[in-house]
Amino acid sequence: MNDSSSGAIPLAGQERGASGDALANEDLLPTTAAQRHWDWKDYAALWVGMVVCVPTYTMASSMLDQGFTWQMAVWLVFLANCIVLVPMVLLGRVGPRYGVPFPVLARASFGVKGANLPAVLRGLVACGWFAINCYFGALALHGFLNVLGMNLAGPAPGQTISSSQFLCFLAFWAVHIWFIWRGPESIRRLEVVAAPLMIVASVVLVAVLLARVPAAQLFNLPAKVVEGGPRTWGALTGLVGFWATLALNIPDFTRFAKSQKDQVLGQAIGLPIPMALFSMVGVIGFSASAILYGKAELFPDGLLTKMGPIAAGLGLLVILLANLTTNVAANLVSPSYDFSQIAPAKISFRTGGIIAALLGLLFMPWKLLASSGNYLFTWLGGYGTLLGAIAGILLADYYLVRRGQLQVDDLYRRGGAYEYRNGWNPQALVAFVLGVLPCLPGYLAVSGVIDKAGIPAIWLTLFDAGWFFSLAVAGAYYYLTAKKP
Numbered sequence: 001m002n003d004s005s006s007g008a009i010p011l012a013g014q015e016r017g018a019s020g021d022a023l024a025n026e027d028l029l030p031t032t033a034a035q036r037h038w039d040w041k042d043y044a045a046l047w048v049g050m051v052v053c054v055p056t057y058t059m060a061s062s063m064l065d066q067g068f069t070w071q072m073a074v075w076l077v078f079l080a081n082c083i084v085l086v087p088m089v090l091l092g093r094v095g096p097r098y099g100v101p102f103p104v105l106a107r108a109s110f111g112v113k114g115a116n117l118p119a120v121l122r123g124l125v126a127c128g129w130f131a132i133n134c135y136f137g138a139l140a141l142h143g144f145l146n147v148l149g150m151n152l153a154g155p156a157p158g159q160t161i162s163s164s165q166f167l168c169f170l171a172f173w174a175v176h177i178w179f180i181w182r183g184p185e186s187i188r189r190l191e192v193v194a195a196p197l198m199i200v201a202s203v204v205l206v207a208v209l210l211a212r213v214p215a216a217q218l219f220n221l222p223a224k225v226v227e228g229g230p231r232t233w234g235a236l237t238g239l240v241g242f243w244a245t246l247a248l249n250i251p252d253f254t255r256f257a258k259s260q261k262d263q264v265l266g267q268a269i270g271l272p273i274p275m276a277l278f279s280m281v282g283v284i285g286f287s288a289s290a291i292l293y294g295k296a297e298l299f300p301d302g303l304l305t306k307m308g309p310i311a312a313g314l315g316l317l318v319i320l321l322a323n324l325t326t327n328v329a330a331n332l333v334s335p336s337y338d339f340s341q342i343a344p345a346k347i348s349f350r351t352g353g354i355i356a357a358l359l360g361l362l363f364m365p366w367k368l369l370a371s372s373g374n375y376l377f378t379w380l381g382g383y384g385t386l387l388g389a390i391a392g393i394l395l396a397d398y399y400l401v402r403r404g405q406l407q408v409d410d411l412y413r414r415g416g417a418y419e420y421r422n423g424w425n426p427q428a429l430v431a432f433v434l435g436v437l438p439c440l441p442g443y444l445a446v447s448g449v450i451d452k453a454g455i456p457a458i459w460l461t462l463f464d465a466g467w468f469f470s471l472a473v474a475g476a477y478y479y480l481t482a483k484k485p
Helices: 013-018 039-051 054-065 070-092 094-098 102-110 118-145 163-182 184-212 232-242 244-249 260-270 272-293 299-302 311-328 334-340 347-360 372-399 408-414 428-444 455-466 467-480
Strands: none
Touching: 013 102, 013 118, 013 163, 039 094, 039 184, 039 260, 039 272, 039 311, 054 118, 054 184, 054 232, 054 299, 054 311, 070 232, 070 244, 070 272, 070 299, 070 372, 094 260, 102 118, 102 334, 102 372, 102 408, 102 428, 118 163, 118 244, 118 299, 118 311, 118 334, 118 372, 163 232, 163 299, 163 347, 184 272, 184 311, 232 244, 232 347, 232 372, 232 455, 244 334, 244 372, 260 272, 299 408, 311 334, 334 347, 372 428, 372 467, 428 455, 428 467, 455 467
C-alpha cells in the first residue's frame, strides 16, 4: 500500500453537498494540499510542548510516592512511551495519506453514526485532562500572585481548593478560548515558540537543585515503603494511558503533515526520550524538596515557592506556559473535532472546543488529585482501559481488515460502505464491550466503589494490564468477525 501524502483523496466540491450536511463540515473534511505544511520539527516541538508540563512532572513524583525507586520510575516512563509510540505512529499514518481527523477515521470501523461513541469517550477524557491542566495552571497563577505580594489564602483545613485558587482556575481557563477561536495553526506557532523556552527552564531548575543538594545524596534516597509494594503493571498501564488519548486522535495533527516521514520522525524524537528526561525533573524536584525543606513536594509550585521569590516568579510563569501549551494541543483540539462529529452541521471546531471547555468546568480536579494513588492508578488506568479497546479496533480495521484502503467519500455520506446497520457497526460495539467489561470489576475495586477484598485477584490483575488486555481482546474479536471488503 502507498502511504505517501499524495494518496489523499479530497472530496470534490459537489460531493461535499451530496455527502449530506449531517456528516460533514469544513473542519471535518480532508485537509487540502495547502494545509499540509507541518514538518518533523513542528511535530517534535508539538510533543516537547506537551511533554513539558506539570502532569508529567507529577506523574514521576507520584511514582516515588507510591514506593518506586527513581530508576524504576524513569525506566517505566520511557518504556510506556515507547509502547504508546507504536499505535501513535501507526494511526498517525492515516493523517498524511487521507487528511481526515480521528472521528472521521472511526467511522470506517464503528459506522458513520457509531463513531459518536469513541468520539464522545475520547472527548470526555480530554475534558477531564483539560480541567486537570487548568487546575495546575491555577496553582501556578495563585503562587505567582503571592510572589507579587497579594497574600492569597490557600485551602482551609478540610478543603481541597480555596476561593482565590478557584478564581485563578477560572482565569486560566478563559485564556484557552482564544487559541480554540484561532484554530490549529495558532497552536502550532505557540508550540514552536514555547518548546525551547521550557527546555531551558527545566535545565536551569535541575542545575539549581543539584547545586544545592549533592547528586550522591539526591539519588540515594531510600524508596518509600508502601503496603503491598509498588504495582508495576498498574503503573505501566497508567503511564501508557497518559498519552493513550493522543494515540487515538493523532490523525487530528498528522493530517497537516508534509509527509509520512515528517510525522514519524517528529513523534519519535519528541515523545519517549523527552518524557523520560522530564520525568527526571520530577524525580529531582520531589527528592530535593524532601532534603532541603523536610517535605517531599508532589507538585512543582510547592517546591518553587520555597526557593525564593525570583525562582518562584520565573518558575511559576514557566508552569503557566507549559500547562497552556499542553492543554490547548492535547486537550482541546481533539474534543473540538469529537463534539463536531456528533452534529457536524451545527457544531464547528470552534463550537466543539467551547463545549469541551465548559464541560471541563464540571470536573473537579482538586478532588481527583487529592492523592497520588487516585491520580496515577484510578484516573490514568481507568480511562486507559477504555481507550485501549478503541485503539485495538481502529488498528485492526485499518491495517488488517482494510489493508490501509479507505473509501473517503463514503466516510461522509449515509448508505455507503460504512453504513453497516443504520450507521452503527454491531461488531465494533461487541468488540469494545468484550475488551472493557472484564476490566471493570478491578477498576471499581481500585476506585473504592466496591470492596477490593471481596473480589478475586484475577480481576485486579486484569485491571492492572487493562490497556494491553482491552486492546488485544477488542482488536482480535473485531478482526475475526469483521466483514472483509
